[in-house]
Amino acid sequence: MTQQDPSHIATTIDQFTRQSAAFAALPIHSDAEAMALAFRCAGLSGEDHVLDVACGPGLVACAAAATARHVDGIDLTPAMIASAQARQAEKGLSNLGWHTGNVAALPWPEDRFDLVLCRYAVHHFARPEQVLAEMARVCRPGGRVMVIDATPDEASATGFDEIERLRDPSHTHALPRATLMRMGCDLGLTRLDGASYELEVGLEDQLAASACEADAAQMIRERLTADAREGSDRHGFAARCDDTGEVRMRYPISILVWRV
Template identity: 40%
Template sequence: MSEDPKRAVEAQFGRQASSYATSPVHRHAAGLTEVVRLASPFPQALALDLATGAGFTALAMAPRCRRVIGLDLTFGMVREARRLARERGISNLVFCLGDADAVPFAGDAFDLVTCRHAAHHFPDLPRAISEMARVVKPGGRVVVDDTCAPEDPALAALMNEWEVRRDPSHVANHPPSRLRALLEAGGLTVEAATPTHIPL
């Protein structure tokens, strides 16, 4: 892990922003469909997509919600997400800069909160989860979709070592049991855990 994970994220994803529009992993249709299904958007919903990247989840949610706000740490990603929204003629989207550790919105503000393919970059995942729990309304939904490590500690360590070598902004993939425990400790109730496989 980088000594300054947030700066590493900004550097890594600032460089990659324009290529995200065609990234097969991030625009993977089946994975997006599953996130939207689990979020259960509805016409009056106000949704937050945390660490939105190029906005794939926000763009997929927007036709089913009143408004979607996409928040990302990296200006290049916010700019790319805005470009994609303009190209697709989607007007109920707002993309802005912000940090998962300190979400710049009041508590109980959102009906839905999504976070896709990003939690493994968070240097303080428990704090980010607490922020998700803080800003979602009582009875609202939080959907976290991320890569997970194996339950075996040695294999998990090997996977994370490889990920850091591949991507200096990587912090940690967690085993499903650990991720569930973190979500519950952050004040969320886990109703579903759905394994998916992304073709590379």
């Protein structure tokens, strides 16, 4: 399967067309502390022309536009771009542009942007190294490339992927932090300081925001409930039961930044 594989593209568009409203409404996707940490790591400034790759409903792009000179967002799914445009209008922002397209072949010339970022999307790419190379290509020399994504450790990566594919069939692989970092360095990029954090969400809230089938949702419940009750972490979500008995799950997130 390549990034251009029609079946994977169709699955991704289908999933995120159905998820577009619920994805944007899930609080963890707009977490203010996580957003601020990412922008600090990126060194976001008022002079920056920013590209948000796989921008989804424009949460990061619109937040960046409050500081940056201009922000462009590109996403494969038209419904996500429509959601992003609505968010821009709601916030009264004028320094944004939106594009529908495949991020494996970005429609810009070389050396166009000061900061190229991608948040919570690399695990949907069939060939993440191809997308990262495209991000580096359109970033000017001296600019920054930033990737933010879930990064399970090696021991739990297989179980993590199993849960995420049940929840969202467009999921490919969540890569360990070291693998992602090596991917950037293999492109000749210079590693800068990054960060890591966790996002915790109730299992039922996450399932409600997803477009998975009922039987898949039940399989996820059973597996993560077992992890929580047994105190194991077979699937990499540090699942636990809170005081009400609700299962809660944590996503291990890494921020990786390179200079071009």
